[in-house]
Amino acid sequence: MSVNIIxxxxxxxxxxxxEGTAILKAAKDSGIIIPTLCNxxxxxxxxxxxxxxxxxxGTPKLFPACxxxxxPNMEITTQSDKLKEYRKMAVQMLxxxxxxxxxxxxxxxxxxxxxxxxxxxxxxxxxxxxxxQDEIDSTHDFLVIDRNRCILCTRCIRVCDQIEGxxxxxxxxxxxxxxxxxxxxxxxxxxxxxxxCRKCAKVCPVGAIYIEGExxxxxKKRDIAEFIVERRNRR
Amino acid sequence: MEKECKVARTGCIGTxxxxxxVLVEPGDYLYQSVTPDKVREIVRDHIVLGLPVKDMLYKNExxxxxxxxxxxxxxxxxxxxxxxDYISAGGYSALAKCLATMTPQGVIYEVVxxxxxxxxxxxxxxxxxxxxxxxxHNTPKYxxxxxxxxxxxxFANRTLAEADPHAIIEGMLIAAYAIGAEKGYIYIxxxxxxxxxxxxxxxxxxxxxxLLGEKILETSxxxxxxxxxGAGAFVAGEETAILASVEGxxxxxxxxxxxxxxxxxxxxxxxxxxxxxxxxxxxxxxxxGHWFSKTGTPKCTGTKCFSLTGKISxxxxxxxPMGITLREVVFDIGGGVPDGKKxxxxxxxxxxxxxxxxxxxxxxxxxxxxxxxxxxxxSGGIVVxxxxxxxxxxxxxxxxxCVDESCGKCTPCRAGLARLKEVFDKITHGQGEMSDIAxxxxxxxxxxxASLCGLGQTAPNPVITTLRYFKDEYVKHIVEKQCVAGKxxxxxxxxxxx
Numbered sequence: 001m002s003v004n005i006i007x008x009x010x011x012x013x014x015x016x017x018x019e020g021t022a023i024l025k026a027a028k029d030s031g032i033i034i035p036t037l038c039n040x041x042x043x044x045x046x047x048x049x050x051x052x053x054x055x056x057x058g059t060p061k062l063f064p065a066c067x068x069x070x071x072p073n074m075e076i077t078t079q080s081d082k083l084k085e086y087r088k089m090a091v092q093m094l095x096x097x098x099x100x101x102x103x104x105x106x107x108x109x110x111x112x113x114x115x116x117x118x119x120x121x122x123x124x125x126x127x128x129x130x131x132x133q134d135e136i137d138s139t140h141d142f143l144v145i146d147r148n149r150c151i152l153c154t155r156c157i158r159v160c161d162q163i164e165g166x167x168x169x170x171x172x173x174x175x176x177x178x179x180x181x182x183x184x185x186x187x188x189x190x191x192x193x194x195x196x197c198r199k200c201a202k203v204c205p206v207g208a209i210y211i212e213g214e215x216x217x218x219x220k221k222r223d224i225a226e227f228i229v230e231r232r233n234r235r
Numbered sequence: 236m237e238k239e240c241k242v243a244r245t246g247c248i249g250t251x252x253x254x255x256x257v258l259v260e261p262g263d264y265l266y267q268s269v270t271p272d273k274v275r276e277i278v279r280d281h282i283v284l285g286l287p288v289k290d291m292l293y294k295n296e297x298x299x300x301x302x303x304x305x306x307x308x309x310x311x312x313x314x315x316x317x318x319x320d321y322i323s324a325g326g327y328s329a330l331a332k333c334l335a336t337m338t339p340q341g342v343i344y345e346v347v348x349x350x351x352x353x354x355x356x357x358x359x360x361x362x363x364x365x366x367x368x369x370x371x372h373n374t375p376k377y378x379x380x381x382x383x384x385x386x387x388x389x390f391a392n393r394t395l396a397e398a399d400p401h402a403i404i405e406g407m408l409i410a411a412y413a414i415g416a417e418k419g420y421i422y423i424x425x426x427x428x429x430x431x432x433x434x435x436x437x438x439x440x441x442x443x444x445x446l447l448g449e450k451i452l453e454t455s456x457x458x459x460x461x462x463x464x465g466a467g468a469f470v471a472g473e474e475t476a477i478l479a480s481v482e483g484x485x486x487x488x489x490x491x492x493x494x495x496x497x498x499x500x501x502x503x504x505x506x507x508x509x510x511x512x513x514x515x516x517x518x519x520x521x522x523x524g525h526w527f528s529k530t531g532t533p534k535c536t537g538t539k540c541f542s543l544t545g546k547i548s549x550x551x552x553x554x555x556p557m558g559i560t561l562r563e564v565v566f567d568i569g570g571g572v573p574d575g576k577k578x579x580x581x582x583x584x585x586x587x588x589x590x591x592x593x594x595x596x597x598x599x600x601x602x603x604x605x606x607x608x609x610x611x612x613x614s615g616g617i618v619v620x621x622x623x624x625x626x627x628x629x630x631x632x633x634x635x636x637c638v639d640e641s642c643g644k645c646t647p648c649r650a651g652l653a654r655l656k657e658v659f660d661k662i663t664h665g666q667g668e669m670s671d672i673a674x675x676x677x678x679x680x681x682x683x684x685a686s687l688c689g690l691g692q693t694a695p696n697p698v699i700t701t702l703r704y705f706k707d708e709y710v711k712h713i714v715e716k717q718c719v720a721g722k723x724x725x726x727x728x729x730x731x732x733x
Contacts, residue, residue, distance in 0.1 A: 174468065
């Protein structure tokens with residue numbers, strides 16, 4: 001099957017990519033980085049964090065770059081005042097949603113949410129902070145989940161299902177009450193399907209899942225995307 | 236006694252305020268608030284002597300005069316548990332016409348000509364959707380009928396399924412023939428037990444008469460139909476969430492593209508239509524698309540069912556031609572606000588609709604006009620609000636509903652709506668500040684623009700419209716700590732007592 005090569009414009013730069021490529025990847029290939037939190041190369045696109053929203057000329061709608069395929073002659077804007085405002089809004093909502101205190105977080109300085117806030121210039125949170133107080137589950141030998149720091153990006157769920165092939169992790173409840181759970185809401189230590197592969201901790205963008213006793217800079221390596229792709233290819 | 240008279244149980248005729256209702260044919264004599272004693276009188280005078288009991292007849296003629304009943308053509312008039320009644324009312328003749336004389340392309344042509352747009356709320360042109368699915372070479376193809384009517388105060392789809400289930404089935408059969416599908420699902424909420432029972436019976440009867448299954452009407456056309464039950468999530472009515480739920484997964488929407496027309500159920504081309512849309516199809520095939528397009532407005536043809544509730548004299552289910560004004564619906568059909576109270580606002584489009592003031596009552600009801608003023612067609616819910624209600628409290632109530640129903644996938648809807656609700660709680664408990672209005676406005680617009688699916692994109696509508704049309708009430712709450720309707724500023728204890 002031959003793939004059509006198409007031309008389009010991203011931020012005014014002409015780009016040539018195979019038809020069907022996601023906007024995010026097309027942009028990355030030409031050196032334009034679109035902010036994301038839930039997306040991770042090697043896993044299916046989720047479209048949840050809404051940070052990668054971009055403008056496409058001809059429609060007032062915004063599109064998530066991670067899951068929207070490019071079309072011929074598309075004109076895409078990845079940076080505008082509105083988009084910047086909206087990205088800051090998303091980060092503020094995430095920071096206000098649960099309990100995020102960088103100074104007492106294991107992932108401090110290795111956290112993608114923190115880095116995103118810095119990068120976008122989020123200097124305050126316009127909403128009342130909702131200090132959640134969920135119990136920390138440290139029943140597993142070395143994997144710990146602190147759901148107060150979770151941003152529900154579901155990278156852990158997807159990596160467990162799509163790369164490790166186990167599907168120990170999933171979501172329970174809905175809306176603001178959503179939580180990442182193990183098996184049928186067991187304590188992690190009682191999970192009979194978890195293979196203790198650590199992938200969930202490695203892909204977690206924040207300090208919600210971490211490995212006890214392992215230096216955080218080792219767990220949350222920035223080149224995790226390559227790690228995932230390499231693992232996937234090896235399978 | 237020589238006269239013979241058939242007594243049948245029917246679906247609802249839509250006059251909720253005067254039930255139980257009895258319809259005597261011929262002549263469309265509708266009796267209201269019938270009791271066993273009254274039945275004796277009706278039988279003696281009307282049935283035996285032929286003299287209608289005038290003082291027991293439904294008197295509000297305006298209620299039906301401005302209606303135009305296409306989808307609800309059989310509601311209240313046939314016995315939904317008998318396929319024979321549907322057939323004798325002309326049912327399944329459109330299917331026969333399709334199979335005997337029309338090509339699939341011919342059917343799609345008529346639907347395109349009719350100008351019919353999806354009645355689920357978004358208003359996508361039905362014919363265009365059908366051509367997209369029909370054009371795909373990927374097989375098998377599927378049809379999903381959406382009967383997951385989750386909006387509070389909305390009961391149009393339920394009434395349709397309970398009163399005329401075969402209209403939905405026939406619509407699906409015709410759609411299946413047009414797009415080349417052999418399997419369909421009706422996705423229905425579990426909270427509708429009578430509708431489920433009625434549909435199950437209707438499907439069994441249609442199968443027994445070879446109207447479903449193999450060799451339909453002795454042709455090579457085959458189509459199988461199954462019910463799928465929702466598990467109580469509002470978001471499951473969103474089209475990509477339905478797909479997930481039918482497949483047996485968590486009802487969570489996913490980004491589009493890919494659109495279901497290309498990649499739906501099990502990545503196969505899938506046609507998703509609301510049941511109200513489907514119930515229009517037999518009429519379009521029978522009478523032609525051109526005939527259908529004469530009802531309503533040029534851009535928005537046909538009729539729409541609305542559930543009229545709230546502070547209104549004649550609550551009920553109505554079907555009106557597109558383009559009718561809101562004033563006609565609220566005051567002529569609905570009879571206005573009861574008990575001499577003053578009309579304040581009307582919420583159009585269900586829990587994520589817009590609150591419109593009296594000055595906007597002259598706008599015609601169609602997809603584009605409603606969107607322009609901040610409301611939506613949505614599921615066809617119309618809630619009338621009188622002077623006893625507080626608009627800040629109303630917006631808070633509907634925001635709370637959407638907070639509970641958000642699936643939790645995307646940030647704006649999950650985290651944003653919850654923050655909006657907190658701001659409302661602040662204002663209605665006397666701790667509001669003027670900056671809260673800006674916070675509501677800014678985040679409302681953000682949630683609308685950035686959310687993944689229709690739930691989040693429309694959820695801030697009550698907030699945005701009440702801020703646009705009733706801002707003075709917000710200011711009064713914040714500056715003077717006053718609620719014009721006396722609803723807010725209760726202590727937590729008082730709230731718990733309520």
